[in-house]
Amino acid sequence: MTGMAKPIVMDLERKPNIHLATQAKGEALRAALVALRSGTGLAAEYLDALPVPHRRVERWKHTPVAGFWSTYEAPQVQTVLAAGCEACPVPGLHAYRMVFVNGTFDPAASDLPVHNGVQCAPISMSDSPPREAGDLEATEWFAALNQAFAIEGMRLHIKKGVVLDRPLLVHHHTHGPNSANFLRHEITVEANAQVQLIHWSTADSQASGMVNIMTHIEAATGSHVALDKVQDEAGKLHHLAFEQINQAQSTQVRVHTGTIQGQWVRNDLNFRLDGEGCDSVLNGFFLPSGNEFVDNHTTVDHCAANCTSSEQYQGILYGSSSGVFNGKVFVRPNAQQTNAYQQNGNILVTDKSKINAKPELEIYADDVKCSHGCTIGQFDEEALFYARSRGISEAEAKAMLVNAFIGDVLDGFAVPEVRMELEHRLATKHGWDTWNDTLEAG
Amino acid sequence: MAYDGKDKVLEEVTGKSYEFGFTTDIESDKAPPGLNEGIIRLISSKKEEPQWMLDWRLEAFAVWQKMEEPDWPHLQYKKPDYQAICYYAAPKQKKQLGSMDDVDPEMRKTMEKLGISLEEQKRLSGVAVDFVMDSVSVATSFKKKLGELGIIFCSMSEAVKEHPKLIRKYLGSVVPTKDNFFSALNAAVFTDGSFCYIPKGVRCPMELSTYFRINESGTGQFERTLVVADESSYVSYLEGCTAPQRDENQLHAAVVELVALDEAEIKYSTVQNWYPGDAEGKGGVFNFVTKRGICHRRSKISWTQVETGSAVTWKYPSCILKGDHSVGEFYSVAVTNNAQQADTGTKMIHLGKNTHSTIISKGISAGKSHNSYRGLVQIMPSADNARNFSQCDSLLMTDTSGAHTFPYIEVKNPTAKVEHEATTSKIGEDQIFYCLQRGIDEEQAISLIVNGYAKEVLNQLPMEFAVEAQKLLSISLEGSVG
Numbered sequence: 001m002t003g004m005a006k007p008i009v010m011d012l013e014r015k016p017n018i019h020l021a022t023q024a025k026g027e028a029l030r031a032a033l034v035a036l037r038s039g040t041g042l043a044a045e046y047l048d049a050l051p052v053p054h055r056r057v058e059r060w061k062h063t064p065v066a067g068f069w070s071t072y073e074a075p076q077v078q079t080v081l082a083a084g085c086e087a088c089p090v091p092g093l094h095a096y097r098m099v100f101v102n103g104t105f106d107p108a109a110s111d112l113p114v115h116n117g118v119q120c121a122p123i124s125m126s127d128s129p130p131r132e133a134g135d136l137e138a139t140e141w142f143a144a145l146n147q148a149f150a151i152e153g154m155r156l157h158i159k160k161g162v163v164l165d166r167p168l169l170v171h172h173h174t175h176g177p178n179s180a181n182f183l184r185h186e187i188t189v190e191a192n193a194q195v196q197l198i199h200w201s202t203a204d205s206q207a208s209g210m211v212n213i214m215t216h217i218e219a220a221t222g223s224h225v226a227l228d229k230v231q232d233e234a235g236k237l238h239h240l241a242f243e244q245i246n247q248a249q250s251t252q253v254r255v256h257t258g259t260i261q262g263q264w265v266r267n268d269l270n271f272r273l274d275g276e277g278c279d280s281v282l283n284g285f286f287l288p289s290g291n292e293f294v295d296n297h298t299t300v301d302h303c304a305a306n307c308t309s310s311e312q313y314q315g316i317l318y319g320s321s322s323g324v325f326n327g328k329v330f331v332r333p334n335a336q337q338t339n340a341y342q343q344n345g346n347i348l349v350t351d352k353s354k355i356n357a358k359p360e361l362e363i364y365a366d367d368v369k370c371s372h373g374c375t376i377g378q379f380d381e382e383a384l385f386y387a388r389s390r391g392i393s394e395a396e397a398k399a400m401l402v403n404a405f406i407g408d409v410l411d412g413f414a415v416p417e418v419r420m421e422l423e424h425r426l427a428t429k430h431g432w433d434t435w436n437d438t439l440e441a442g
Numbered sequence: 443m444a445y446d447g448k449d450k451v452l453e454e455v456t457g458k459s460y461e462f463g464f465t466t467d468i469e470s471d472k473a474p475p476g477l478n479e480g481i482i483r484l485i486s487s488k489k490e491e492p493q494w495m496l497d498w499r500l501e502a503f504a505v506w507q508k509m510e511e512p513d514w515p516h517l518q519y520k521k522p523d524y525q526a527i528c529y530y531a532a533p534k535q536k537k538q539l540g541s542m543d544d545v546d547p548e549m550r551k552t553m554e555k556l557g558i559s560l561e562e563q564k565r566l567s568g569v570a571v572d573f574v575m576d577s578v579s580v581a582t583s584f585k586k587k588l589g590e591l592g593i594i595f596c597s598m599s600e601a602v603k604e605h606p607k608l609i610r611k612y613l614g615s616v617v618p619t620k621d622n623f624f625s626a627l628n629a630a631v632f633t634d635g636s637f638c639y640i641p642k643g644v645r646c647p648m649e650l651s652t653y654f655r656i657n658e659s660g661t662g663q664f665e666r667t668l669v670v671a672d673e674s675s676y677v678s679y680l681e682g683c684t685a686p687q688r689d690e691n692q693l694h695a696a697v698v699e700l701v702a703l704d705e706a707e708i709k710y711s712t713v714q715n716w717y718p719g720d721a722e723g724k725g726g727v728f729n730f731v732t733k734r735g736i737c738h739r740r741s742k743i744s745w746t747q748v749e750t751g752s753a754v755t756w757k758y759p760s761c762i763l764k765g766d767h768s769v770g771e772f773y774s775v776a777v778t779n780n781a782q783q784a785d786t787g788t789k790m791i792h793l794g795k796n797t798h799s800t801i802i803s804k805g806i807s808a809g810k811s812h813n814s815y816r817g818l819v820q821i822m823p824s825a826d827n828a829r830n831f832s833q834c835d836s837l838l839m840t841d842t843s844g845a846h847t848f849p850y851i852e853v854k855n856p857t858a859k860v861e862h863e864a865t866t867s868k869i870g871e872d873q874i875f876y877c878l879q880r881g882i883d884e885e886q887a888i889s890l891i892v893n894g895y896a897k898e899v900l901n902q903l904p905m906e907f908a909v910e911a912q913k914l915l916s917i918s919l920e921g922s923v924g
Contacts, residue, residue: 351855372847
């Protein structure tokens, strides 16, 4: 018994729990990928050291990974027209665009910003070597897999004080069966610069396989970054999205995640607040139906004093869908005056839907205000009755309640056109004819 | 910091030595250290147990050998060497006791120092005390009175001999031997404990109480408690612990099983004050306890705990809400100081329809201690209209202490309503300022605030226990708090 305070470690840095059958499947997948990509991924040190996730690994306790171990075909370069990515997926949005089809950059469909203070190019056309592996790659097997096999992605560098005049939309499209798409986006925002980013993921109904996207954002002093993530993928994809966001002093970063459709989605959003006076906002909603699975894992690591973080995730689960929310707020010993807020609300609509929530606080400083709340419930019977007694149909009444339930999150999306399109797509998926009327009325 | 006085006060707290650190000099009958089948056979034969009990122990031992000690809790400690522990120690005095006068005067002195003099308890509070010292029940009072109502309240070893039917039916029915590492160990080597059975429709007229005390150096304490409340009965059970000062770590791996049959109610209250180790974290008790209750139709189990002691605590009193309309409650105050570590919380497993559970957890961390709440609320598909409310608050007294919350919420039924809230904060400087303005000194002010903070839980304790709980709370944070 040493009596020492436990050193600050994330769950996975402890002795990993190896599950032999899963380990073998993971190794087989890795070998298949090495064969496909002719040699890449051989020098991946972390891949050797990490356990392949399975349910005895705490961060993957409720996240089924069995669907990953199928065979993968070599990615083919798709023509733009076949994929249907030639137009901006958000009507009326005037944005720069960078399009990746099955993990390959599509120059014809893209519209890159041309500006002195902005460097924006796909990694394959960039001179500098890829970033070294960060904490995520060192602790998560799937992130290490990305590090090993991603040869494409966006490299964005915004110079000091530059404010990008239009949002930059990064479109990931997946086409056809059994593809393994790895992308890594490296984003550096210098001091006092500002940028609005959109990550837009789509897939056609034949798509299957894996999409694995890693995004690193370095926000320097005083910069502002907004990232709107939209996931609307048909088909049977496994979608993994890792984000590592490092904030320097007095920065503001807002990430909003909307999951409209996706057979299997895991968002792994990680903030590290390194400088004083940071502000972080991370909001999201997920409305899975059918057999869909949506998992949102978030970590906010308060390393410096006087920062605020605010988090809200709202889920409505239809059909036999299942959801996971795991939010971790970590306050390090010297991060005094931290103000961290976390809220997770869930509605289970049907008998077969389920949710696993784990809002965590780990606090090592005393002068802090940290709170979290988590609720799981149903549509409010009284509210439905109120609406019904005034001649509003049940479907319409429920649409109104959904609107109210996720409204706060929707309103937070940085780009208004994205917000409108999200509402439109939600209404189409769930058959809410009255959705838009409701919105206008409300 | 605005209040320099507080640091001074906190230094005083850390300087406070353990008040109950004395050792009773009683000759004891001790088995050699180590754990093997031979030791288990020895324990079983010493206790004159029937064959089925020995078989059960050996089976548990076989399971335990294949298990690994869990490392998922948010705790850091040197794992005990299970082969260095002595698994059996019993006071040599063996003759039957007719009255209090027959009890060893040394042991009676110990009890008096603890403030649980049996005479006094008998006369004033009407509490029946089953006093366990180093695993063997020495004095059981009020037994006759309870016997008239058909209530069985005796030591586990006695129950094994005299009520084998009940024991075979319920022992291990709530916490199976292979449940976890420590429950398997306990099943293999438990030396004694308490058994309580309340017959149908009986309301136990007094609070039943057991005191545990680790006494012999280098011995582990492995209690087994089983409380069975038959249909429509009621019992309130109290458990309190103090342990004398020892330099090496002592292991306490107890199992508590509660069975509430239809429409029964069990209220189980604990005040835990094992020796927490000194200011540097040297010594102290490892408290690895499995507590679980099962609720049948329309029954209720309520756990209340005040945890102030132990160097390392690993404890999750849980409820399996199996019957429709059953209710589970968990109220907890956990105070950690100096180098103490606590990972505690509850599990509420909803299986029946219209089941309700409430969780109120208050953590207070001082010194360089770490205090974690870990809880599970699980609503299974069969549990229509289940309801849970959880509230976990943490109070940080110093900037070197930590407070952590790990709640798991798993819902598989859409009619469930589950709420969880947690907050972490320190004592507001404005609150202290308010008190100072009104002539209340800082020490009293902090005491006032902490008492108010823990009130919700302390109110749940039976009267007799609430006093002791407040006393322990004060000792744990004395100088600055309470």
